[in-house]
Amino acid sequence: MAAIQLEELSFRYPGAEADTLAPLSLSVADGTAFALLGASGAGKTTLLNLLSGLLTPSSGRVLFDADDVSDLAGRQRNVAQVFQFPVLYESMSVAENLAFPLRARKFDPLWIDERVQRIAADLEITQQLPLVASQLSLFQKQLVAIGRALVRPDVSVVLLDEPLTAVEPRMKWRLRQTLRRVQEELGVTMIYVTHDQTEALTFADQVAVMAEGGLLQVGTPEQIYTTPSCEFVGYFIGSPGMNFVDAEQLAPSLSLLAGTQRVGFRPEWAQLQAQDAGQLRGVVKSIQLAGTEYGAATGVVRLQTAAGQIAVRGQLDVTVGQSVGIHLARHLCFSAQGQLLLEDYE
Amino acid sequence: MLQLSQIQLAPGAEVFEHDFRAGTLTVVLGRNRSGKTNLCRLIAGLACSATGRVVLNDQDLSGLRPQSRSVAVVFQAFVNYPNWTVAENITSPMRAQGVSRRDREARAKQLAEVLGLEALLQRLPNELSGGQQQRLAIARAMAQQAQVLVLDEPLVNLDYKLRETLVLELQSLLQQSGTTVIYTSTDPKDAFALGDEVVLLDEHMKLQSGTPLEVYRHPQSFVAADLMSDPGVNPFTTKATMVAAARQAAVRPEHVYLASSPPAGEVSEFQMQVLGLETSGDETFIHGAVETKRWVVRCPGMVQVSAGQTLPVIVRNDDIMRFGVI
Numbered sequence: 001m002a003a004i005q006l007e008e009l010s011f012r013y014p015g016a017e018a019d020t021l022a023p024l025s026l027s028v029a030d031g032t033a034f035a036l037l038g039a040s041g042a043g044k045t046t047l048l049n050l051l052s053g054l055l056t057p058s059s060g061r062v063l064f065d066a067d068d069v070s071d072l073a074g075r076q077r078n079v080a081q082v083f084q085f086p087v088l089y090e091s092m093s094v095a096e097n098l099a100f101p102l103r104a105r106k107f108d109p110l111w112i113d114e115r116v117q118r119i120a121a122d123l124e125i126t127q128q129l130p131l132v133a134s135q136l137s138l139f140q141k142q143l144v145a146i147g148r149a150l151v152r153p154d155v156s157v158v159l160l161d162e163p164l165t166a167v168e169p170r171m172k173w174r175l176r177q178t179l180r181r182v183q184e185e186l187g188v189t190m191i192y193v194t195h196d197q198t199e200a201l202t203f204a205d206q207v208a209v210m211a212e213g214g215l216l217q218v219g220t221p222e223q224i225y226t227t228p229s230c231e232f233v234g235y236f237i238g239s240p241g242m243n244f245v246d247a248e249q250l251a252p253s254l255s256l257l258a259g260t261q262r263v264g265f266r267p268e269w270a271q272l273q274a275q276d277a278g279q280l281r282g283v284v285k286s287i288q289l290a291g292t293e294y295g296a297a298t299g300v301v302r303l304q305t306a307a308g309q310i311a312v313r314g315q316l317d318v319t320v321g322q323s324v325g326i327h328l329a330r331h332l333c334f335s336a337q338g339q340l341l342l343e344d345y346e
Numbered sequence: 347m348l349q350l351s352q353i354q355l356a357p358g359a360e361v362f363e364h365d366f367r368a369g370t371l372t373v374v375l376g377r378n379r380s381g382k383t384n385l386c387r388l389i390a391g392l393a394c395s396a397t398g399r400v401v402l403n404d405q406d407l408s409g410l411r412p413q414s415r416s417v418a419v420v421f422q423a424f425v426n427y428p429n430w431t432v433a434e435n436i437t438s439p440m441r442a443q444g445v446s447r448r449d450r451e452a453r454a455k456q457l458a459e460v461l462g463l464e465a466l467l468q469r470l471p472n473e474l475s476g477g478q479q480q481r482l483a484i485a486r487a488m489a490q491q492a493q494v495l496v497l498d499e500p501l502v503n504l505d506y507k508l509r510e511t512l513v514l515e516l517q518s519l520l521q522q523s524g525t526t527v528i529y530t531s532t533d534p535k536d537a538f539a540l541g542d543e544v545v546l547l548d549e550h551m552k553l554q555s556g557t558p559l560e561v562y563r564h565p566q567s568f569v570a571a572d573l574m575s576d577p578g579v580n581p582f583t584t585k586a587t588m589v590a591a592a593r594q595a596a597v598r599p600e601h602v603y604l605a606s607s608p609p610a611g612e613v614s615e616f617q618m619q620v621l622g623l624e625t626s627g628d629e630t631f632i633h634g635a636v637e638t639k640r641w642v643v644r645c646p647g648m649v650q651v652s653a654g655q656t657l658p659v660i661v662r663n664d665d666i667m668r669f670g671v672i
Contacts (some may be wrong), residue, residue: 299538
């Protein structure tokens with residue numbers, strides 16, 4: 001396995017007027033579970049294709065450990081891929097499917113058997129080894145496809161492109177769990193592309209958020225959620241996303257960093273209070289039930305304020321049309337450009 | 347009011363009746379193949395294996411052709427006119443009804459705005475994304491201004507951010523329109539977010555109806571509790587009733603607390619074998635097993651637990667739902 005380094009990497013389709021991928025730099029340590037998160041059109045797949053060698057960068061370099069692989073073809077890069085839908089030889093057995101990448105590279109047959117057994121045991125598909133691939137469920141097929149990617153010992157990185165798309169919702173967490181366990185056991189560098197925040201935040205040690213061909217933030221799931229680098233990340237992660245209001249609309253009691261123009265807060269960081277309390281006034285627009293806590297209804301209250309619409313999570317002891325005060329128990333400061341401002345640490 | 351009586355959603359299924367109150371939005375909640383689409387087709391007058399009497403404002407619709415009913419429908423597999431622009435698609439039902447050009451255009455513009463299609467009015471349907479085509483089908487159905495609007499899983503397959511905004515916008519749009527709306531879904535979140543009322547369907551049978559909060563608080567059966575829960579409810583067998591026949595009990599995933607932050611009051615403790623977890627940032631689902639049953643704990647924020655560990659969890663006795671003898 002390898003560490004991956006992207007240096008000022010960009011891509012533009014020939015004849016296009018703008019970059020599909022703006023120059024970006026990124027480093028992924030060896031053995032990391034890394035997620036690329038973004039909506040469709042964010043540039044995730046372009047980046048993945050640059051890593052796999054399907055596309056050649058317009059500028060910049062791709063390094064696997066110390067080796068510059070920018071100009072190498074896909075086959076020479078030792079990259080394994082898992083796609084949205086399982087790609088298997090349907091008429092071969094699971095064991096033959098797993099052995100295929102090794103036979104093609106002329107590994108010792110005895111060693112191949114051992115390796116196939118090991119990977120199958122890791123993925124808990126030992127019992128399925130003799131079955132023909134076409135007999136498997138989609139869930140099992142995707143496990144085998146993952147096995148095929150992991151079976152080669154000489155792979156630098158495993159790339160996964162929305163690998164849970166075809167798996168039914170109630171089974172997704174199990175496949176993700178298995179993937180993560182195997183990733184840790186084998187110490188594999190994995191890059192996982194998804195548009196789903198739950199998948200990214202659950203799977204990865206490090207998450208990179210992308211939008212419009214650029215990289216907005218790289219951090220741990222915790223950092224991405226609690227300290228989004230900019231308004232887009234704050235809004236994109238979380239359901240409902242982070243609220244943003246103009247600082248001048250807030251009562252001066254809130255402590256703000258120098259240069260603060262916008263204030264961001266998660267729906268659960270705010271509390272509804274009496275009309276004259278808190279830092280912001282609002283009128284209840286709608287109430288969305290989510291369940292009960294201690295028998296009382298809880299959910300999301302949406303309010304109209306002088307600073308725009310906001311959402312507050314908590315008890316639903318208000319009625320539509322009611323005027324309330326909004327207290328921010330916790331908040332973040334953002335610049336006029338929507339960038340997160342942080343206190344200076346000594 | 348839309349009154350259904352003597353309804354049988356499939357041959358041999360139990361007969362039921364239901365009144366959809368005028369101007370309210372009812373979410374019909376049920377798993378795949380529970381009879382939701384049959385119900386929609388019956389109301390619209392389309393061919394299906396369901397039978398029964400459908401009365402709209404005292405007029406018996408049975409025997410009326412679909413186009414003679416004041417019912418607009420959008421199915422999951424939506425249909426648009428491929429050769430007409432978005433604007434022409436939206437105005438088409440109003441042209442057929444003889445609405446003036448000015449009113450047609452004003453209404454089309456309003457619907458396009460609400461459904462996020464205003465920049466696409468001159469495009470053809472095949473130039474739209476799947477989500478945009480679905481929204482166009484909804485706009486066209488709403489343009490009919492029928493007394494009843496039937497939406498059969500209209501937001502399925504849309505990504506979650508888009509769903510989040512559309513659910514909110516649909517809610518206010520439908521409330522303003524005064525239409526009787528029937529909205530089918532497999533997701534209890536839709537019932538909470540949109541429903542004035544919810545009807546639970548299971549195996550072609552009506553299980554229960556009421557406001558979402560009533561049905562959530564007082565499910566009449568285990569299946570009803572499970573349908574109105576995402577993820578499903580956590581089952582267990584009550585120990586206090588060992589002498590009598592075993593009773594089925596369950597607790598909702600959001601009503602299970604970690605022993606590290608226990609709730610007040612009378613509680614019961616369980617030991618959960620953790621199998622895995624998933625987090626969306628705002629909340630974490632911990633998957634595991636209690637005795638031999640699969641459980642999920644739903645807690646706010648991000649939680650640090652690992653697969654393989656035994657996690658003590660606490661349930662308030664008031665949150666335990668009990669059901670009849672099994």
